Amino acid sequence: MRFTRGLKDGLPIALGYVPVAFAYAIRAVDQGFPLWFPILVSGTNFTGTGQFAGTNLIAAGAGIAVLLFTMLVINIRYALMSVSISLKLDGHFPLWKxxxxxxxxxxxxxxxxxxxxxxxNFPYLMGLMGCSYAGWLGGTALGAGLSALLSAVLSGDAAAYYDMIMSAFNVSLYAMFVAIILPPARDDGRVLLLIGMSIAGSCLFYFVPVLHSLPSGVDIIVVSIVCTAVVSLLFPRKEEESGQDAPENQKADSAPSDDKGGGQ
Incomplete structure (x- = not known):
């Protein structure tokens, strides 16, 4: 898997990130932060929900302990994703990678x-993640750069229309998620079941007052763990499915090489 393939796969993600990052920068500057602040945050965090929540807490004067705990709750799901994705790496990944x-x-x-x-492999992931990271950071820089101009030009009803436009742009992320999950859901009933359970669980956290009052991010963690655990127990992957890459890799390793010093 090549770097260019990663760039191609990451381009739709980058395009979806731009309006969200743009809106984040506008909001941060509107809260009184300097233009460089949202760019620095986006460059060092790369987490939309966490950045919005963290910036709001800082603007509200929240303490460091509250800020750290909130970031932990919101972003702990990435630890689960990192563990999962590490099992799919090709083995040539030292610690720095x-x-x-x-x-x-x-x-x-x-x-x-x-x-x-x-x-x-590393080149593919750098293409995928680098492209989306560029979209996120570029969208933030664009929003920060235009924030002063927009705040000066837009006022009253015009500002309300601007908020509506930005909300419409944010829908692009949801559309991108739909495009990502539909193909595997069409081919695998387990994925479709998992999607349905996740939607039902998210609705519970939204409409049930007790669950809705929990800190932001808890719903994602609980729904992810419970739904994946239930589907895994009910429909475990067969050994030949989970190891479907092994035969191909073994063949590639054992096949005689005809190269005589040439590159790949």
Missing amino acids: RMIVALGVTDENYAVAMRQPKKL
């Missing part, structure tokens, strides 16, 4: 990476 990959793990990158039929 794993640390770079860990920074690029997002919901969308994880979904695309786990859909790949073969083991994941």
Whole structure:
């Protein structure tokens, strides 16, 4: 799997990130932060929900302990994703490469990476994650750069229309998720069941007052763990499915090479 393939797979994610990152930068500057602040946060965090929540807490004067706990709750799901994606790596991943990959793990990158039929190599992941990271950072920089102009030009009803436009842009992320999950759901009933259970669980957390009052991010963690555990127990993957890459890799390793010093 090549770097260019990763770029191609990451381009739709990057395009979906741009309006969300743009909106984040606008909101951060509107809360009184300097123009460089949202760019710095996006460059070092790369987590949409966490950045929105963290910036809101800082603007509200929350303490460090509250900020750290909130970030832990919201972003702990990435630890689960990182463990899952590490099982799909091709084995040529020293610690420094794993640390770079860990920074690029997002919901969308994880979904695309786990859909790949073969083991994941470093060039592919750098293309995938680098492209989406560029979209996120570029969207933030664009939003920060235009925030002063937009705040000066837009006022009153115009500002309300602007908020509506940005909300419409945010729908692009949901559309991208639909495009990611539909193909595997069409081919595998287990994936379709998992999607249905996840939707039902998310609705419970949204409509049940007690569950809705829990900190942001708890719903994602609980629904992810419970739904995947139930589906895994009811419909465990057969050994030949989970190891479907092994025969191909073994053949590649055992096949005689005709190269005489040439590159790949």
